[in-house]
Amino acid sequence: MKKGVLYLFLLSINFLIGQEISPKKTIEDFFVAFHKKDTIVLRTISHKEIVLQTIAKTKEGNNKVLTENYTNFLKSIIAIPVEMKFEEKLLDYTVQIDGLLAHVWTPYEFYINDKLSHKGVNSFTLVKEADTWKIVHIIDTRHK
Template sequence: MKKLIFIMFVGLSSICFSQEEKLLNNPKELVIEFFDAFHEQDTTRLRQLAHVGARLESVSLDSDGNTKIKSDKYSDFLKGIVSIPKESVFREELHEFKVEENGLLATVTTPYTFYFNGKMSHCGVNSFQLVKFEENWKIVYLIDTRQKDKCD
């Protein structure tokens, strides 16, 4: 009986592992997984999807109409995710995916609208830069635009 349980455990573990590997082998699926983990505030999964040292930047206009860029470490992004109160409801709705894959590099672009507690907060475009390490894609850079108007 112990052997049967052990064999079942090993079999299930390998099935679960192969599903995770398959998910990370596709740039679009990695971005979908990123947003699933983001909405669930699952920083463990978010950390697994990014390469150590990944960077985030956000482009917007200041009150004078000048372009500004805000830069963050991925680890700071994760701290921000944890700090969102559990009673808050947030959702980043993706409108489409444009995937360009070239060998070890991929770019996934996703226009989005962000909602916080049921109200539209802002919109823009995400651009994920991915690198393939062995068989797995990892986020190395994420830049987005943010605007509060013209969010049709």
């Protein structure tokens, strides 16, 4: 009888642990919503004070950090024409976690109408709220 109770206890612990959303799963959900242009889900998995940035080169060849308003980013997603196919293919995931802080590094290739537009790396910073990871910062690079 004791073995049966212990087995059920361990099984329920395993189930509860499996229910926690991982940082990688949050990023996967982000891109599913991104490709579906589902701004409601994108807002749900993002922290209310999210920062969105891109590292770019100026015409003079200098590095520049561009910051975009997240609401404007979401509006730009909605404005993508229906006939335009876009896909950001994530090539790998590197996940680091320390308590309530996580970092996810994802090299990517971005395609428009099945043609490579650019590639680079996304760097996501996430914070844990209850059992959910929220994206608080996204910064990326873009190379032709």
